[in-house]
Amino acid sequence: MITFKTKNKLNLTDQQVLIIEAKNHQTIASFSESQNNGIQNAIENKKSTIVLNDGSNIIVVVLVYDDLNWKTLEIMRKSGSEICKLMNDNHKESVAIASFNDKLSLSLVEGIALSNYQFLKYKTGKKIKHNSLKEICFIGKLITDHQINQLKVIIESTYIARDLVNEPQSFLNALQLSEEFKSIGKKSGFKVDVWSEPKISAQKMGGLLAVNKGSKIPPTFSILEHHPKNAKNKKPIVLVGKGIVYDTGGLSLKPTPQSMDFMKCDMAGSAVVAGVMNAVAELNLPLHVVGLVPATDNWIGENSYAPGDVITMYSGTTVEVMNTDAEGRLVLADALHYAKKLKPELVIDFATLTGAAVRAIGPYASALMGTADDKVKSNLFESSYEVYERLIEFPLWDDYADELKSEIADMTNLGKGEGGQISAAKFLEHFTDYPWLHIDIAGTAFNHAAKTYNPHGGTGVGVRLMINFLFKQIDALTKKTIKK
Numbered sequence: 001m002i003t004f005k006t007k008n009k010l011n012l013t014d015q016q017v018l019i020i021e022a023k024n025h026q027t028i029a030s031f032s033e034s035q036n037n038g039i040q041n042a043i044e045n046k047k048s049t050i051v052l053n054d055g056s057n058i059i060v061v062v063l064v065y066d067d068l069n070w071k072t073l074e075i076m077r078k079s080g081s082e083i084c085k086l087m088n089d090n091h092k093e094s095v096a097i098a099s100f101n102d103k104l105s106l107s108l109v110e111g112i113a114l115s116n117y118q119f120l121k122y123k124t125g126k127k128i129k130h131n132s133l134k135e136i137c138f139i140g141k142l143i144t145d146h147q148i149n150q151l152k153v154i155i156e157s158t159y160i161a162r163d164l165v166n167e168p169q170s171f172l173n174a175l176q177l178s179e180e181f182k183s184i185g186k187k188s189g190f191k192v193d194v195w196s197e198p199k200i201s202a203q204k205m206g207g208l209l210a211v212n213k214g215s216k217i218p219p220t221f222s223i224l225e226h227h228p229k230n231a232k233n234k235k236p237i238v239l240v241g242k243g244i245v246y247d248t249g250g251l252s253l254k255p256t257p258q259s260m261d262f263m264k265c266d267m268a269g270s271a272v273v274a275g276v277m278n279a280v281a282e283l284n285l286p287l288h289v290v291g292l293v294p295a296t297d298n299w300i301g302e303n304s305y306a307p308g309d310v311i312t313m314y315s316g317t318t319v320e321v322m323n324t325d326a327e328g329r330l331v332l333a334d335a336l337h338y339a340k341k342l343k344p345e346l347v348i349d350f351a352t353l354t355g356a357a358v359r360a361i362g363p364y365a366s367a368l369m370g371t372a373d374d375k376v377k378s379n380l381f382e383s384s385y386e387v388y389e390r391l392i393e394f395p396l397w398d399d400y401a402d403e404l405k406s407e408i409a410d411m412t413n414l415g416k417g418e419g420g421q422i423s424a425a426k427f428l429e430h431f432t433d434y435p436w437l438h439i440d441i442a443g444t445a446f447n448h449a450a451k452t453y454n455p456h457g458g459t460g461v462g463v464r465l466m467i468n469f470l471f472k473q474i475d476a477l478t479k480k481t482i483k484k
């Protein structure tokens with residue numbers, strides 16, 4: 001993990017990044033004529049980054065053309081990604097950032113730090129290329145210690161989610177996932193209660209138990225909780241994450257290429273919950289937040305559940321299983337039913353749930369559906385642009401619920417046509433009685449190739465989104481209190 005610092009002045013020998021407003025650009029006295037000409041040229045050509053190598057140290061000028069908005073912040077992150085590569089390619093350990101605006105600076109550094117992520121646990125031998133970059137230094141007093149700490153926690157929490165997604169099921173089975181929650185909770189300070197198989201059976205969590213039937217490893221149900229004395233919400237915000245640590249599809253077996261070969265990522269929803277809970281506890285946010293993770297693999301074995309089976313869910317609803325690969329909704333439904341007991345203010349679930357979501361929008365946005373009110377949705381959309389983890393909303397029309405009708409049970413687990421991301425959400429909606437949002441991250445949780453500041457593998461999508469959104473919830477609750 002990269003460290004962040006502040007210092008008063010740039011040294012001449014620093015690797016340095018200068019963020020400059022293009023329209024107010026004036027000749028920089030300490031630069032040579034050719035360097036100043038280079039900057040002028042870049043402005044005329046509307047380039048956003050220009051590298052001015054000066055002997056041993058690297059100087060990068062980042063040019064800002066527009067007012068501060070979500071697009072400018074994203075340009076900063078992307079420039080950060082280029083700067084990260086440049087520093088590592090040149091074996092530099094430290095870089096100093098000078099800027100005229102704190103938000104631009106923070107986004108640029110977020111881009112550098114997110115890009116500097118590596119997952120090297122399973123590499124051996126001398127050829128391992130550790131990134132050289134270890135330290136980022138903010139120049140001047142623009143950035144407060146509070147902002148630095150927030151940034152550090154946001155990066156660390158995204159790394160946690162990425163690490164969990166990148167771990168294969170040969171290490172990260174359902175039992176290990178709950179151990180990981182315990183160790184993250186111990187370090188950052190949230191409570192973890194893990195239900196093991198006997199309790200899950202006694203509670204009759206039929207969805208989770210059915211999916212687990214083909215597995216050699218028992219399921220877990222993890223309850224993560226941050227409940228500070230100064231919580232501003234009377235009813236908790238509940239985050240639910242799909243924890244299918246590996247998805248073969250079950251008897252409705254998946255093909256291998258571009259499918260089962262990356263299904264270790266089918267617990268990415270639970271990785272979001274772990275990352276966000278880490279941030280909530282590390283920052284000691286004045287919010288009561290509960291995380292719920294139903295976890296198992298979806299394996300094949302002599303006891304596997306089969307298409308045509310009828311199972312009784314935790315809620316008592318009977319479900320005719322039409323496809324064992326539509327397992328995520330079965331485990332999530334049991335967690336969503338459990339959430340009713342908590343009388344939540346809001347429940348948000350994260351799940352790599354459907355290929356339909358990927359077909360609908362590609363890898364550029366996550367699919368949002370749900371019953372929470374417009375104010376909550378508009379805050380979430382605002383966050384989604386601010387952190388550039390975009391969302392697209394699909395309707396929750398009852399036509400899609402009609403597709404789930406069964407001749408012999410209360411419902412089936414599979415829609416009939418296209419728009420499968422919506423019939424999946426309609427299935428989940430059946431198990432809720434509170435304001436609820438469902439975020440399908442099937443297209444965004446895993447990169448098959450590195451893309452700017454998101455590496456190959458787990459992206460950690462959802463973590464920065466939720467942290468930003470929870471900040472907004474705290475603001476809204478604080479305003480409410482003041483009004484009284």
Ligand SMILES: [Zn+2]
Nearest residue numbers: 247325326327
């Ligand atoms: Zn599946």
